Amino acid sequence: MPPAVSPLMNASYDGLVQVTELGPLGMITLRGDLSNAALVKAATAVAGVKMPGLRGASCNGDHGILWMSPDEVLVLCPHAEVATAVATLGAALQGQHALVADVSDARAVFALKGAMTREVLAKLTPADMSPEGLPVGELRRTRLAQVAAALWLRDKDEAQVICFRSVADYAFGVLKSAAHPASGVGFF
Known part of the structure; x- marks a missing residue:
């Protein structure tokens, strides 16, 4: 590639x-129930920051989580980490009602x-x-x-x-x- x-x-x-x-910055749309403990755990583990509240931006360097809507956050990471982060999120949320999409490009x-x-x-x-x-x-x-x-x-x-x-x-x-x-x- x-x-x-x-x-x-x-x-x-x-x-x-x-x-x-x-x-290039890694950006992953994560949609689902933002109060779901599994979703919060998966997002915060990948980003290395706490889950933001309503209209919040929780960032540390190139990593972060941005609140985008009541059922959507944008997970930020270095571009080189996107594929791994998407796979990690997908595996952690297997069987849950959630969407994980790489929107970096x-x-x-x-x-x-x-x-x-x-x-x-x-x-x-x-x-x-x-x-x-x-x-x-x-x-x-x-x-x-x-x-x-x-x-x-x-x-x-x-x-x-x-x-x-x-x-x-x-x-x-x-x-x-x-x-x-x-x-x-x-x-x-």
Whole structure:
């Protein structure tokens, strides 16, 4: 199998914040009853982090679990670990009502770093980007300009954004535009 290739070859832009398309990242959709002890045990064992609560993002480096909906989480891991993680989850959930799907190659991930991260995102999403509206560690599924996205703040000055791979170039373009040095409004 050929090696994984990131959608934009790790494109980067420095403006009000640094916008970087992250390289291939392992992403596994896990659907089922999120209160099921076997599902929680399997997901947390693979990711090495605790199961997040409602709208939560529990991450440690390249590993994590993102709450996506009442019956869905996104398990994050290094791309090289995806096949093993999918097999491990599938074996642990055998006979249970659950779905395990590798969606790594269908998504693009961007990192935003800098003191104006909230302001840059606020220009593109209808979601409340204030510290009260989106606390660090809380995930929001929303729109990024004209495309669906999920975003969360890893800390007060760093966010990650996931969108479909097919719109990665568009997403990078609007993030660059919102991060242009002359576009600051000083709201946050």
